[in-house]
Amino acid sequence: MEEKDGNSLSRRGFLGGSGAVGTAALLGAFAPHAAGQAASSGASASAQLPTAQQLERDTAAISPPAVTGITSRPGSDLMVEMLRELGVEFVAANPSSSFEGLHESIINHPEHPNRTPELITALHEGSAVDMAHGYGKATGKPMVVMLHATVGLQNASMAIYQAFVDKTPIVLLIGSDDGFIQAHIADDLAALVRPYTKWDAYPRTLPDALEAIQEAWNQAMTPPCAPTLVVVDSQLQKMSAAGFSLPPRRQPQFPLISTADAALLAERLLTASNPRIDVGRLRTPEGVERAVRLAELTGACTGTRANQGPMSFPQTHPLCGPGANAEYDFVLGLELPATHFAIVGPDIGTLVGRDDAGVGLSIVRGRSGAAGGGAGERRTADAEASLALILDAVLASANAAGRAAVIRERSAAHAQANREARLTGLRAQMERRRRGWDASPVNTARLYAELWPHIANEDWCIGSQTNFSGGHHADLWQHDRPYSCLGGSGAAGIGYSLGASVGAALAARDNGRIVVDFQGDGDFNFMPGALWTAAHHQLPLLIVMHNNRAWHQELMFVQYLTGARGRGTDRAHIGTTLRDPFVDYRSIAQGYGVEAVGPISDPAELAEAYRRGVEVVKEGRPFLVDVLTQPR
Amino acid sequence: MIRNLSHCIVLSLTLAGTVQAQTSAAGAALYNQHGCYTCHGHQGKGTHVERTNNLFPAPPILLAGKTPFLASEEVFRAYLRLRADQQPAEPSVKMPHFSAEVLDDADVAALYAHIMAFPVDEPALEDTVMGWALDHAEKQ
Numbered sequence: 001m002e003e004k005d006g007n008s009l010s011r012r013g014f015l016g017g018s019g020a021v022g023t024a025a026l027l028g029a030f031a032p033h034a035a036g037q038a039a040s041s042g043a044s045a046s047a048q049l050p051t052a053q054q055l056e057r058d059t060a061a062i063s064p065p066a067v068t069g070i071t072s073r074p075g076s077d078l079m080v081e082m083l084r085e086l087g088v089e090f091v092a093a094n095p096s097s098s099f100e101g102l103h104e105s106i107i108n109h110p111e112h113p114n115r116t117p118e119l120i121t122a123l124h125e126g127s128a129v130d131m132a133h134g135y136g137k138a139t140g141k142p143m144v145v146m147l148h149a150t151v152g153l154q155n156a157s158m159a160i161y162q163a164f165v166d167k168t169p170i171v172l173l174i175g176s177d178d179g180f181i182q183a184h185i186a187d188d189l190a191a192l193v194r195p196y197t198k199w200d201a202y203p204r205t206l207p208d209a210l211e212a213i214q215e216a217w218n219q220a221m222t223p224p225c226a227p228t229l230v231v232v233d234s235q236l237q238k239m240s241a242a243g244f245s246l247p248p249r250r251q252p253q254f255p256l257i258s259t260a261d262a263a264l265l266a267e268r269l270l271t272a273s274n275p276r277i278d279v280g281r282l283r284t285p286e287g288v289e290r291a292v293r294l295a296e297l298t299g300a301c302t303g304t305r306a307n308q309g310p311m312s313f314p315q316t317h318p319l320c321g322p323g324a325n326a327e328y329d330f331v332l333g334l335e336l337p338a339t340h341f342a343i344v345g346p347d348i349g350t351l352v353g354r355d356d357a358g359v360g361l362s363i364v365r366g367r368s369g370a371a372g373g374g375a376g377e378r379r380t381a382d383a384e385a386s387l388a389l390i391l392d393a394v395l396a397s398a399n400a401a402g403r404a405a406v407i408r409e410r411s412a413a414h415a416q417a418n419r420e421a422r423l424t425g426l427r428a429q430m431e432r433r434r435r436g437w438d439a440s441p442v443n444t445a446r447l448y449a450e451l452w453p454h455i456a457n458e459d460w461c462i463g464s465q466t467n468f469s470g471g472h473h474a475d476l477w478q479h480d481r482p483y484s485c486l487g488g489s490g491a492a493g494i495g496y497s498l499g500a501s502v503g504a505a506l507a508a509r510d511n512g513r514i515v516v517d518f519q520g521d522g523d524f525n526f527m528p529g530a531l532w533t534a535a536h537h538q539l540p541l542l543i544v545m546h547n548n549r550a551w552h553q554e555l556m557f558v559q560y561l562t563g564a565r566g567r568g569t570d571r572a573h574i575g576t577t578l579r580d581p582f583v584d585y586r587s588i589a590q591g592y593g594v595e596a597v598g599p600i601s602d603p604a605e606l607a608e609a610y611r612r613g614v615e616v617v618k619e620g621r622p623f624l625v626d627v628l629t630q631p632r
Numbered sequence: 633m634i635r636n637l638s639h640c641i642v643l644s645l646t647l648a649g650t651v652q653a654q655t656s657a658a659g660a661a662l663y664n665q666h667g668c669y670t671c672h673g674h675q676g677k678g679t680h681v682e683r684t685n686n687l688f689p690a691p692p693i694l695l696a697g698k699t700p701f702l703a704s705e706e707v708f709r710a711y712l713r714l715r716a717d718q719q720p721a722e723p724s725v726k727m728p729h730f731s732a733e734v735l736d737d738a739d740v741a742a743l744y745a746h747i748m749a750f751p752v753d754e755p756a757l758e759d760t761v762m763g764w765a766l767d768h769a770e771k772q
Contacts, residue, residue: 316772426769430762434754435693436677443677452765470679476765478772552670556725559667563728569666570734607761631670632679 075206075244076105076237082210082246083117086217088144088171090135090506092120092128096148098175098184101237103146117144120506121536122499123529125152129159129170129227130499131506131530133490134463136168137310138483138507140284142220144171149184150192157193158493163227164196165363166490167281167348169220170227171213172197177234189231195355195364198226198348202233209236211247218252223345223382225283254385257343259393261379262386265332265341266393269298270403272330274410276323278303279313280335280344280383285482287311287384290391291334295319297394299407301328301414305336306479309487314480319411321418331376334383340376343383363491429475441628442603447518447544448472450606454614455514463501464517465489468553469546470632473518483507494551495526498543502530505539505622514617517543521578521585522551528588534622535593541622542613545585547599548631550577555631589624598626659746662739668694668747671725676750691727696748708747709740 079102083091091106093099107114122128125147132143147153153174163170178185186192190200199219201212209232216228257265269275277300279291291313295302301323304313313320333342352364379386394400433445447469459481462473465488479485486504489496501517508515524545534541555576562569573579589596595616597609606627613623663669673679676694692699701711712730735743757763 423766423769427757427766430757430766433762434757434760436673436675436753437755437760438753439673439675439677441674443673444679446760449760449762449765453761453768456765456768476762478769550670553725555667556670557723559670560724560726560728563730563734564724566729566731566733568734569728569730572667630673630677630679 071238071240071242073241074101074105074237075209075239075241076101077109078206078210078241078244078246079213079232079237080105080109080117082213083144084112085246085249086214087141088117088217090120090131091117091144091146091173092122092131092503093146094122094125094128094148094152096146096152096175097180098149098177098234099146099173099232099237100175101234102173102175102232105237121533123532124527125155126159126495127499127502127527127530127533129156129163129172130496130527131503131533132170133159133163133166133168133496134486134500134503134505135507136163136170136225136503137166137486137500138461138463138504140169140282140287140311140482142169142171142217143503143506144173146173146175148175149177149189150186151184153189153192159496159499160193160227161196162490162493162496164198164348164490166488167223167225168227168490169225171216171220172227172229173213174229174231175234175237176231180234190229191357193227193229195357195359195361196227197229197354198224198351200229200231202231203236204233206236206239206241206244207247209233210244214247214250218250221252221283222254223283224348224350226348226351254382255346255380256389257379257381257386259389262389262393263397265390266397267399268330268341269294269300269332269390270394270397270399270407272328274323274325274328275300275330275332276302276328277313278331278333278336278338280305280333281309282311282335282384282482283382284311284384287387288313288482290384290387292317294387294391294394296411297391297400297407299410299414300332301418303336304479307474307477307485309485311482315484316422316478316480318415318418321414321421324410324413324417333376334387337378338376342376342378343381343386344378345382346380426476433472433476436630438603439630440601440603441548441630442601442606443630444470444546444632445472445476446603446606447546447627447629449476450603451516451544451610452477454607454610455516458614458618459508459511459513460484461504461508461513461515462486462518463504463515463541464497464519465500465523466518468520468523468632469518469629483513494520494523497523498530499527501541501543502534502539505534505541506537508540509538509620513540514614515539515541517541519543519545521545521547521549521583524585525578525583528592531589531592531594531622531624538620539622540617540620542610542617543589543594543622543624545598545624545626546629547583547585547626548629549579549582550631552576552631585624585626589626594622594624596624596626598624599628600626601628656742656746656749658739659742659744662735662743663746666730666735666743667728668743671727675753676747677753694747694750695752696750702744702747705741705744708744709737712740 106117106119128145132145135143147156174189203209203212212230216230220228277295279302282288288311302313302320304315304320306312306315331339335344348364436443461483462485497517497519501515505515558576559569559572562572586596586598600609609625613625616623671691672694678691678693696702701707
């Protein structure tokens, strides 16, 4: 090792030129990885067992090897400043030898120790990525996760896949140290997850690393939003940053519709006798604000997905609903197909070229790059960014004033009709859910309904997937904020909800918001350690256990097959249920430092448990209510 | 004579009640053992699934006088025995088939008695917390 303070030359001869590299050079260096371009670290590819000394250091409490030329301003400080410049609030990690430099810089940065970003301690790499997944959907911006080389990255791979399918921005920093444990080293770490990440880089110099982090953030933020990855060598983290500075900030570039299209859409919305806007999932709360503004300026009735996922139109906005007149003569789709004109951002299908390993993920191959359906014109562009152009065109149009009276009248009619439709629909949905109201175990409709009075007047967010517990909030609650409902896991993988809810709670912590996790018991047991993260970081998270003591979907599948084969349904519970013994979630929660009650099987006890839970959560502590439920 | 007759009636009713209770207890065990609850709920009230597909079935509730295949024990038995008995190509959550080897006639009778005893449980909206929620929505 030849590193010296004030200059840098790693053992692999990394370039140490000062100043930022040019953008053109950068793009050449960090273009999305293509087949056959694996970055070689120079490490031996032969398998080699770790030495006793290596194992001892990684598992025991002894000091890391001394670094010659300890620097007071390491490269990792600059990397942390880059993250701060990007607005990264949190970095989640399970500690590791390969990113100890970054770790130390986050917690000890001389100007902002452990603040923006703050280190979030995860008990499993999958949990860390799930947290970033939940945070990304709640805010629309990436959280950073640090992962340790081959082993940490592979632990996280399932969660990365889910975030990818769910088009959620995350920046992954993969620590690498090729002089340490051989089993943790690879020539091309990113290849382990390349088919389901959007972009990756393995920078060889500190300026390149800073540029790569910035580019990873920008790539994650632009559609198709997805996890991106930078391998950050430990030598770059530990080399001196003297003489280096942050590169200029480059803003993400979003694909836009043309100004001609924007003008056309403005005119069609303003002059249609009855326009409609169907709003899918935009990227950020700002996009939602723009959609609301456009609907209000044009008097267009709107459709929403706010009870199914984040960043859609407020459900109880007066212009949201079926409208006073369902004969729409112009329908615009925002991130949704539509009858007349749709603006839909590029989908993950556009990333099929990254599959140089030939994995052939069906979810990627099956998508052409734009959502299907809809007979009208379609533009592959980011709807949220394009909305700014449309709004400008609307405001500049003479028809905005000329049609003002018509728009006012139309808006009022829609508002009245939408309110009536909403209340009629709500009553109908409630009537259906009276069935089995007093049943024990608790029916899932009541699981949701009893919580509503305790949070209806709060700022709340559902961080978990809810489909396995009936998803009754979709019909019984009112989803008016961009983050009211964060939706499912993406790839229907199990183990997502708790970590994602912790991430949503990170986004909520300083905003007076409550996060609710309707937590399946099967899902919970994959990575329960996220409870400790919630307790440790004092997160406002209410966990409601949907405890049906089974992986119920699979129980039903096996049950049907046993019947079809005529061999008896009385053993379908084997391998599909959590019996003998039952799991004690209250004790588990308490063991992780989370207050808890239950198991509750009498529905009459729910209200008090929820009251207490919300009280605790509003004080900034997580709380778990274990509820024995009907299966679904 | 009348007294003896009344004693006989009481005894018969008592025995019938005992047999019915035993049948219902056996039916409850079968209902749980064979996983009827997995789709129909522990009290036959279904699963409250509103958006049904092959992952999320919306099975009929089990309610005497309302559910067609509960019209009689014979109809119920035929329903259990006549389910699609085929190898599903994909995972399915349809109603399973219950052959006579799996549930014999006595089992079916016990199961039927248990199901027919399920209570009606549908309180008025105003008597539930949903009444509050409706008021809350109307005030907005």
